Structure formats: structure tokens, C-alpha cells
Amino acid sequence: MLLGGCSAGNLSEQHQVQPSSPSKIEDSTNHKDKKGMMNFLLIGSDSRGEPQSFSDAIIIAQYVPKEGNIKLISLMRDSYVKIPGHKKGYDKLNMAYFIGGNELLKKTIYQNFGIKVDHSISIDFDGFANFIDLIAPEGITVNVSQKMIDDFKMDVKPGENALKGRELLKYVRFRHDDESDFGRVKRQQEVVVKVKEQLKNKFSHIESLAALPDFVDESLDHVESDMDKGEILAVLSKLVFYPIKNIDSLRIPVQNSYVNKTYPHAGAVLEINLEENREALKDFLMKPSPVNREYQY
Structure with a gap:
């Protein structure tokens, strides 16, 4: 399906358009079936211990264990969407x-994009650093730019570096280059894929599965989820027993489907063509993996 760009004129009144009923698109994008498909909402919060925080990363991971497929959908945090019950009506998604x-956040995603989330997991800065150090004590290898080094005063050289928890957190949060938040989203997806590989390597043998419960206990600090320990163990076990064959990724909004706008109550936002992005989501989730997309990322 070819999804063309749209003009700013088409979007200028977007904030006044009510999202259509999610049920109209839910059946085609969701969801649980005989293959055991599950939708997980992965949230990286900017909390440093405050009672309220914003979401730095918003990723939906659709996992089909028996097929060995994962589809990652990054929702840009500045997307201007209708938030249920919010006195302002529309605001940034991370609000x-x-x-x-x-x-x-789950309700907002469902009402705007029609994707029903089965489970959510949010992790703050300390939790992320701790989790990375648990699964990859020697660090995770990524390509670090000079701008990133200068911005965060990192003690590394440009190029490939194995970054441990605190340094990798800087890598996924960096946005002070030409790609801004869009580059940050790419790095977040990259690290999710590499974390999956680390998990597979760490628990690739039957003997290593005995360490899973202790690993989960150590990982749960600074983590909020609607899953209990048993449910988390079940998901991790599936990741071990059903090797991942394909990982596809998508960013919402897709290219040429938004304009930059500013509102007094929200600041700078991405005002999106909601219908175009719903169609992109539907196309992405319905196609078998690996997905060969005809629209621009």
C-alpha cells in the first residue's frame, strides 16, 4: 500500500478531528489468536525518583512466539493526540x-491508533542502567558519534564502543544532532534488538534457565508492570524456547504524515495525519514478516 505525503493544509485542523472508533480497525490489527500473539507496551520514563514523569520512549512490541516474529512500533512522544479525560483534549502523547x-497511555494509544495492549512495562533511568548491567556486564556495542561524546562528556572515542548501563542510557537519550528525536527513536529500537540478543545468549541453555527467577527479581527494581513475576518469567521463557527469526520496525508518524506545530499548552508538537498513520500501522501489522514496506519510514 503506497501512502503518499499530505500537505500542511490537510493537517492544520487535525487537532479538531475526533479519533474514529478503535473498533473499526482493531479486528485487522489485533490480536490474540492461536499463534499466541501478544502486544507489549514498553515505556522508558525520565523519572529520577519524582512522583510524576514523562515517557522518553514509547514502543509497542508485537510478539508471535510460535512464528518467531517481533514487530516494533515506536510512537513519537511529541505526537499530538487526543488524551481521554484530559482537560485540554489534545496534547503530546507523553503527557x-x-x-x-x-x-x-494504553487507553490513549488504543483510542487514537486502535492498538490494544496486553501488557505494559515501564522502566526509569536507574532501572534501565541496572537491567543492561545485569544482561550485559561487558556492555552492548554501539556506534558513538563525536557529537554524542561532546554532549554527554563520554570517556570514549568515536566509533564502536561497548557501553555499560549508564553510558548506554546516554546513547539512547541523545538527540542534539540533525535527526533530533527521530534519531533517538532509531537508537531505542536498535538497543531493544540488541537486548533481545543478549537475553538469548544469557539464557540459551536449559541449565541457565534456573537463573531466570533470580534475574527477574534483580531486574524488577525501578520497574512498573501489570504483569506479575510468573507472567514475566513465562514471556522470557518463550523468548528462549522460540528463537526470534524476524524483527521488523516502524516509526509513527511515518514520513510526510505530520507537520511541526506549536500550541501554548503543549509547546512544539508533531501534528499527525491520524488516518494515514492508522493505515500504515494496519499495513505493517497485517503483513507477514519480514515486512517489505512500500511507504517511507
Whole structure:
């Protein structure tokens, strides 16, 4: 399906358009079936211990264990969407998390994009650093730019470096280059894929599975989820027993489907063509993996 760009004129009144009923698109993008498909909402919060925080990363991971497929959808945090119950009506997507945590963010995603989330997991800065150090004590290798080094005063040289928890957190949060938040989203997806590989390597043998419960206990600090320990163990076990064959990724909004706008209550936002992005999501989720997309990322 070829999704063309749209003009700024088509988007200028987008904030006044009510999202259509999610049920109209839900059946085609969702969801649980005989293949055991699950939709997980992965949230990286900017919390440093405050009672409220914003979501730095918003990723939906659709996992089909028996097929060995994962589809990653990064939702840009500045997307201008309707938030249920919000007095302003429309606001940045990450405002939903600030106001109502995981649950309101799940509802907001469903009402705007028609994707029903089965489970959510949010992790703060300390939790992310701790988790990376647990699964990859020697670090995860990524390509670090000079701009990133200068911005965060990192003690590394440009090029490939194995970064441990605190340094890798800087890598996924960096946005002070020409790609800004769009580059940050790419790095977040990159690290999710590499984390999956580290998990597979760490628990690739039957003997190593005995360490899974202790690993989960150590990982749960600074983590909020609607799953209990047993459910988390079940998901991790599936990742071990059903090797991942394909990982596809998508960014919402897709290219040429948004304009930069500013509102007094929200600041700078991405005002998106909601219908175009719903169609991109539907196309991406319905196609078998690996997905060969005809629209621009």
C-alpha cells in the first residue's frame, strides 16, 4: 500500500478531528489468536525518583512466539493526540503517561491508533542502567558519534564502543544532532534488538534457565508492570524456547504524515495525519514478516 505525503493544509485542523472508533480497525490489527500473539507496551520514563514523569520512549512490541516474529512500533512522544479525560483534549502523547501512567497511555494509544495492549512495562533511568548491567556486564556495542561524546562528556572515542548501563542510557537519550528525536527513536529500537540478543545468549541453555527467577527479581527494581513475576518469567521463557527469526520496525508518524506545530499548552508538537498513520500501522501489522514496506519510514 503506497501512502503518499499530505500537505500542511490537510493537517492544520487535525487537532479538531475526533479519533474514529478503535473498533473499526482493531479486528485487522489485533490480536490474540492461536499463534499466541501478544502486544507489549514498553515505556522508558525520565523519572529520577519524582512522583510524576514523562515517557522518553514509547514502543509497542508485537510478539508471535510460535512464528518467531517481533514487530516494533515506536510512537513519537511529541505526537499530538487526543488524551481521554484530559482537560485540554489534545496534547503530546507523553503527557498521557505524565497524567495517568501506564494505564492512561494504553487507553490513549488504543483510542487514537486502535492498538490494544496486553501488557505494559515501564522502566526509569536507574532501572534501565541496572537491567543492561545485569544482561550485559561487558556492555552492548554501539556506534558513538563525536557529537554524542561532546554532549554527554563520554570517556570514549568515536566509533564502536561497548557501553555499560549508564553510558548506554546516554546513547539512547541523545538527540542534539540533525535527526533530533527521530534519531533517538532509531537508537531505542536498535538497543531493544540488541537486548533481545543478549537475553538469548544469557539464557540459551536449559541449565541457565534456573537463573531466570533470580534475574527477574534483580531486574524488577525501578520497574512498573501489570504483569506479575510468573507472567514475566513465562514471556522470557518463550523468548528462549522460540528463537526470534524476524524483527521488523516502524516509526509513527511515518514520513510526510505530520507537520511541526506549536500550541501554548503543549509547546512544539508533531501534528499527525491520524488516518494515514492508522493505515500504515494496519499495513505493517497485517503483513507477514519480514515486512517489505512500500511507504517511507
